Amino acid sequence: MSTRHWINPLTRLEQLLLGGLLFRSIIAYFLPVGFDEAYYFLYTQNLDWSYFDHPPAVAITTGLGIWITGAATPFTLRLGALGLFTASLWLLYTTGKWLFGARVGLISCVIASLTPLFTLSFGILTAPDNALIFFWSLALSLCACEFFANDSSNHPGSYCPSAKIVLIAIAIGLACLSKYHGFLLGLSLVGFCLTSRPHRAVFKSKWLAYGCLAFGVTLFPLLYWNASHDWISFQFQLGDRFLEYGDSSNSYSLSLLLGTVLAQIGYVFPSMALPLWWAIIKALLSQLSFRKAALHTSKLAIQEQITNSKVSFLLWSGLPVAFGFTLIGGATHTFPAWPAPGLWSLVILLAYAASNWTQTKVRCWLMTSAWTIGILLMFALTHITLGTLQKPSEYALLGGIVSIEHDPSTELIDAMQLRRLLSSSDEFREAITSVDFVLTAEYWLSGYLALAMPKDAHLPVSSFTSDPRGHAFWSEPEQWIGKDALFVSLDRNSRREEVEAIAPYFSSLTLLTQIATKRGGEISETFYLYSARNLRQPYPFPYGPNKRGS
DSSP: OOOGGGSOHHHHHHHHHHHHHHHHHHHHHHSOOOHHHHHHHHHHHSOOSOOSSSOTHHHHHHHHHHHHHSOOOHHHHTHHHHHHHHHHHHHHHHHHHHHHOHHHHHHHHHHHHHOHHHHHHTTTSOSHHHHHHHHHHHHHHHHHHHHTTTGGGTOTTOOOOOTHHHHHHHHHHHHHTTOTHHHHHHHHHHHHHHHSTGGGGGGGOHHHHHHHHHHHHHTHHHHHHHHHTTTHHHHIIIIIHHHTTTOOOOOOOHHHHHHHHHHHHHHHOHHHHHHHHHHHHHHHHHHHHHHHHHHHOSOOOHHHHHHHHHHHHHHHHHHHHHHHHHHGGGTSOOOTTSSHHHHHHHHHHHHHHHTTSOHHHHHHHHHHHHHHHHHHHHHHHHHHHHOTTEESOTTOSTTOSEEGGGOGGGGSOOHHHHHHHHHTOHHHHHHTTTOSEEEESSHHHHHHHHHHSOTTOOOOEEEOSSOOTTHHHHSOGGGGTTOOEEEEEESSSOHHHHHHHHGGGEEEEEEEEEEEEEETTEEEEEEEEEEEEEEOSOOOBSSSTTBTTO
16 A cells, blocks of 8 residues: 555644635635624623533633634634634544554544534534534543553553543543533543453542542532522523423434434535444444454454454544434434534544555545535535525526525624624614613524624623523623613514513613615615613513522
């Protein structure tokens, strides 16, 4: 097999990391901010030990670019994601290299760079997953060095725990401060150590005790906030969040499971997803074969034992999350990003399998995937920003395909265009000088409004809704009694119902003006601005310190 293209993997790694960073930066610059991203912008304006729906790390990763540059734009909002994903790719490379060699490490990095689910969820959009995958990758890299440090001695059963256990515990703790998936990684690694005879030594080590202590200290912000708020974040993540999708039945649907699987294949991309699950199944079968052989003989080759242990480590670190969140898709609504950290770990298994293919086959597979995925992502970006498939549109290709009224991509609000329109609106400029806060009836819309506020408009933004999320904790409803608000609603929502629901809380509610954003020369969204005078009573949030009826 020719190794000419793998002689200097570090140089190729640098090219890959820099090229991927440039590609993702282009998308991050032009892509309008998503619902969740706009909401996480509010985290940066309401810094706390933790938050209702997520641990605190996302506030830091989202705010990093804004605090450094002093500007709030889609690109600065995503600077943390861009940087952390690049670092995560390098850590994935180091893990694959430590376990199976530089070629596997480099192929792992290429696969992860090309996978749309990873690129979007981890590497472009600001989200809790940005910090999660960084600390997840850091924990994997530390575990690989800790658990497989004695390969060269040809003594697979000679594992001796070291101080790295403490670093691993801290990395897992920081993953937990990023997203609750971090707890699952910790449990998965415990499962590996329990099922691997040499690594059971960790449970008798003083370093595990020190690690548990360090883990607990690392979790202090999360535990402190939750203890101060009746552990509501854990309640929400473990059950309450599913009620919004109507998932109250105990039935399991194979059709829902099939839909989840197909969606995952689409987000990962077929040329990546199908080989990935093939590699996972192949690894599972090899584990079964090894264990069956071990029952009949104790004289298995040392290298075979070491390789089997490494494969087991990767399966334990990724499969519970990847398979578990895929499986529950048949019982409730899930998001594509939920199984993604597990799939990230398992990418190394696919790279290990691909390292045994011919160089030509690997290059053809990766290059074809890269060009196809890159072209599709760029095409999607041009439509989302310009409306190239929209009918009508100034930039429509072949006259367009879908009308703007039925195009779901218009739900992404162009916050920068909205900021310019608000700045040039006389009604808005006059209104913000006479109101005390900005109000919406959707928690995510409040994020867009906060992001779109002109620099000289220093007004708090809140949301009166039955699903307030963080708003239930960021302000005291009583503090607005007697105050005036600028209420903003969208034409696409049940605007009349929203106005009727908000009106009783104020002495008067008067329409000031309408502001319309456009894409391709056509109106994509209409914002209705109301003057809400004299809040007469606090809004009864369904949870939080000012819970309804408390």
